[in-house]
Amino acid sequence: MDTRIDLTVHEAAATPHGQTPHGPWPEDSLARVPYWVYQDQDNYTGEMRRIFEGATWNFACLEADIPNKGDYRTNQVGGMPVIVVRDADGSINCFENRCAHRGALIAFDDGGNVQNNFKCIYHAWSYDLSGNLKGIAFERGINGAGGMSKDFRRDDFSPRKLRTTVLGGLVFATLSDETPPIEQYLGAEITGRVKRVLNRPIRVMGRFSQPLPNNWKLYMENVKDTYHASLLHLFFATFRITRLTQAGGVLVSPDGAHHASYTIGSEDVAGAEAFKEKDLRSERDDYKLADPSLLQPVAEFGDKIQLQILSIFPSLVLQQIHNCLAVRQVVPKGTDKMEILWTYFGFEDDTPEMNTRRLKQQNLVGPAGFVSMEDGCVGGFVQRGIAAASDKISVVEMGGSQAESQATRATESSVRGFWKAYRRFMGY
Amino acid sequence: MDATKLVELNAAYARAIDNEKFEEWPKLFHETCLYKLTTAENIAKGYEAGIMYADSRAMLEDRVSALRKANIYERHRYRHLVGLPVVLGQVNGAADVETPFLIVRIMRDGVMDVFATGCYLDKVTTSDEGALRFAERIVVCDGGRFDTLVAIPF
Numbered sequence: 001m002d003t004r005i006d007l008t009v010h011e012a013a014a015t016p017h018g019q020t021p022h023g024p025w026p027e028d029s030l031a032r033v034p035y036w037v038y039q040d041q042d043n044y045t046g047e048m049r050r051i052f053e054g055a056t057w058n059f060a061c062l063e064a065d066i067p068n069k070g071d072y073r074t075n076q077v078g079g080m081p082v083i084v085v086r087d088a089d090g091s092i093n094c095f096e097n098r099c100a101h102r103g104a105l106i107a108f109d110d111g112g113n114v115q116n117n118f119k120c121i122y123h124a125w126s127y128d129l130s131g132n133l134k135g136i137a138f139e140r141g142i143n144g145a146g147g148m149s150k151d152f153r154r155d156d157f158s159p160r161k162l163r164t165t166v167l168g169g170l171v172f173a174t175l176s177d178e179t180p181p182i183e184q185y186l187g188a189e190i191t192g193r194v195k196r197v198l199n200r201p202i203r204v205m206g207r208f209s210q211p212l213p214n215n216w217k218l219y220m221e222n223v224k225d226t227y228h229a230s231l232l233h234l235f236f237a238t239f240r241i242t243r244l245t246q247a248g249g250v251l252v253s254p255d256g257a258h259h260a261s262y263t264i265g266s267e268d269v270a271g272a273e274a275f276k277e278k279d280l281r282s283e284r285d286d287y288k289l290a291d292p293s294l295l296q297p298v299a300e301f302g303d304k305i306q307l308q309i310l311s312i313f314p315s316l317v318l319q320q321i322h323n324c325l326a327v328r329q330v331v332p333k334g335t336d337k338m339e340i341l342w343t344y345f346g347f348e349d350d351t352p353e354m355n356t357r358r359l360k361q362q363n364l365v366g367p368a369g370f371v372s373m374e375d376g377c378v379g380g381f382v383q384r385g386i387a388a389a390s391d392k393i394s395v396v397e398m399g400g401s402q403a404e405s406q407a408t409r410a411t412e413s414s415v416r417g418f419w420k421a422y423r424r425f426m427g428y
Numbered sequence: 429m430d431a432t433k434l435v436e437l438n439a440a441y442a443r444a445i446d447n448e449k450f451e452e453w454p455k456l457f458h459e460t461c462l463y464k465l466t467t468a469e470n471i472a473k474g475y476e477a478g479i480m481y482a483d484s485r486a487m488l489e490d491r492v493s494a495l496r497k498a499n500i501y502e503r504h505r506y507r508h509l510v511g512l513p514v515v516l517g518q519v520n521g522a523a524d525v526e527t528p529f530l531i532v533r534i535m536r537d538g539v540m541d542v543f544a545t546g547c548y549l550d551k552v553t554t555s556d557e558g559a560l561r562f563a564e565r566i567v568v569c570d571g572g573r574f575d576t577l578v579a580i581p582f
Contacts, residue, residue, distance in 0.1 A: 208479055210575075210577075234499070291484045355476070358477075359478070367479050377501050
């Protein structure tokens with residue numbers, strides 16, 4: 001299915017179509033990326049408008065976070081604070097977390113429950129669960145004096161509203177009327193891979209946040225980069241959770257924006273020999289766990305896929321590493337800062353044994369993850385390495401220069417997919 | 429339970445980590461134990477997950493092996509300031525103990541940051557050799573943000 005959509009460049013764009021803040025894209029190839037893209041403030045501002053506030057589905061919360069009427073979570077869509085709330089009829093609403101009066105946050109906690117309305121603490125203006133401005137304190141003044149003018153129309157001043165959609169218990173929001181339905185946005189293959197994991201009601205097991213000293217795109221590229229996993233992460237390779245010589249591949253949505261990489265559970269002895277010949281640092285067969293119960297996974301999705309890393313443009317990751325399940329929301333915090341919001345989850349019908357298995361496997365990921373720890377620092381190494389190289393370019397050429405699905409993970413195909421989508425949204 | 433011995437146990441714990449004698453760290457736990465690194469908010473919400481989780485001394489040893497042999501990160505170390513332990517209760521020789529901590533992270537380039545504050549929620553019992561050891565140490569961080577990465581245990 002072709003998921004390409006008409007992406008009108010939004011009026012708030014910082015530069016004319018086809019132009020970047022640094023002139024044209026350096027080479028018309030998906031395999032080249034200029035370094036200013038991780039540094040430039042105007043470009044960053046453009047990303048907030050054209051991508052996050054544009055025709056994209058942004059992760060808002062988990063359905064499991066807001067089961068009952070009036071349950072809400074706060075989040076960010078790019079730089080924009082939002083409230084996502086369960087309405088009386090079971091539907092989910094999302095609106096900008098900005099009071100129509102003076103711009104204060106309407107809700108300032110991570111979440112909670114409101115009965116029927118939100119009330120801004122500053123001057124007690126109130127909003128219904130759809131984000132409509134409903135009440136203005138002393139609207140008619142006191143004893144006939146003061147108050148709002150008679151021709152003030154509340155409807156003209158409500159916070160911006162976002163459309164919401166739900167897929168597999170993930171709630172997404174978009175500001176744009178043009179964003180296609182989520183399954184079309186993702187394409188059939190990626191949609192199927194989301195549903196493969198999120199096939200029944202989930203339960204949250206923990207939340208952690210990890211600020212990183214790098215541009216948000218460096219983390220998204222890292223997530224999509226199947227090439228690095230066995231080379232940077234020794235823990236992965238040594239314990240054969242995944243490596244390039246195992247069967248697997250990468251699916252890239254037709255528009256390049258989304259991806260799912262996967263590993264099939266079967267040992268490849270010939271491949272292991274190839275690894276040894278290369279004398280790669282990340283291959284040490286003598287390294288054994290003192291307590292192997294850390295890694296005693298069971299297949300729970302009715303297939304042989306041991307590992308699946310899936311990204312939804314622009315900034316969500318759904319991760320299945322054996323029985324360790326998590327969503328990672330990437331929140332941009334400036335050109336050289338970002339934050340990962342980790343939510344570990346299991347399923348409502350987990351047995352106590354499965355719960356313990358997940359708790360142990362959660363050692364693999366997160367800020368202290370045996371296999372994700374290096375991802376925390378490697379983006380910062382790039383950000384620092386390119387400090388004086390804004391006019392230079394990086395090479396993203398493993399596996400060619402296209403952004404198609406490939407039956408190997410020795411490729412940067414899905415990284416190129418990111419840039420294909422990115423340039424389209426940015427008009428570059 | 430002897431408060432002096434509890435203080436000594438905590439001092440040995442902090443010293444092992446801060447002096448990078450990581451191999452000494454698992455020895456302060458019983459063979460079957462629970463070590464978990466989590467946040468006050470997760471505890472309050474009843475969320476069980478930790479960014480580090482071990483239910484055996486061997487699993488703690490694996491943490492040390494990984495940080496010695498496997499994981500790659502920019503050189504840094506910690507300085508623990510551990511407060512006074514409060515014994516919340518004792519049953520059959522097992523004491524529930526709460527101890528506040530502060531960890532400063534010292535980076536390779538000399539930058540020192542407050543990396544974490546929180547409290548240790550411990551279950552401490554006496555080993556066969558007569559030494560106090562952790563049956564449980566739940567590291568409850570006051571905040572929920574972990575800057576860049578956590579290689580070294582808290």
